[in-house]
Amino acid sequence: MSKRPNIVTDHEKAIEAEIQDARAARDREMRVGMDEIEIDATEAEPFIRSYSRGPAKHEVPAEVQAWIEQEDRDQVQHYRRIYKEIAELAPLRDVWVEEFFERITGPRGYSVHAGTRRTIPEGQIPARPARPWRLVW
Numbered sequence: 001m002s003k004r005p006n007i008v009t010d011h012e013k014a015i016e017a018e019i020q021d022a023r024a025a026r027d028r029e030m031r032v033g034m035d036e037i038e039i040d041a042t043e044a045e046p047f048i049r050s051y052s053r054g055p056a057k058h059e060v061p062a063e064v065q066a067w068i069e070q071e072d073r074d075q076v077q078h079y080r081r082i083y084k085e086i087a088e089l090a091p092l093r094d095v096w097v098e099e100f101f102e103r104i105t106g107p108r109g110y111s112v113h114a115g116t117r118r119t120i121p122e123g124q125i126p127a128r129p130a131r132p133w134r135l136v137w
Helices: 010-033 062-105
Strands: 110-113 116-118
Touching: none
Parallel strands: none
Antiparallel strands: 110 116
16 A cells, blocks of 8 residues: 555654554565465466457468467466466465455444445345355456
8 A cells, every 4th residue: 555645743653654664564464474476377277368259360470470389378377377376376465355355344444425424234244155266367
């Protein structure tokens, strides 16, 4: 999260400094808690690679075809790197989701508009699907 804009008073500055220090400490703890995991290459394959109109109806020049294949390799490499980062964050993401649900069901709820706040009853919180977090590419 970023810092709040338009912080003017000394009190606001002190509170914001506390918030940012707490976030930095939390992030340090999370980095320590993240496990390095090995990802199987077949596990990290994109589900749908593209939506296209099919192969070109004309002959594709060899240099263009080579460029397309290189771009494909590069994109899959990026996808696998991001997939690995997402997988490593999964346990932390579960904690973040729980904290979020606690905030929106707690006594303060969340801001709807201006000073209007709303609390969501715990019965309306959806159950987490029994599947790994998905990477949307």
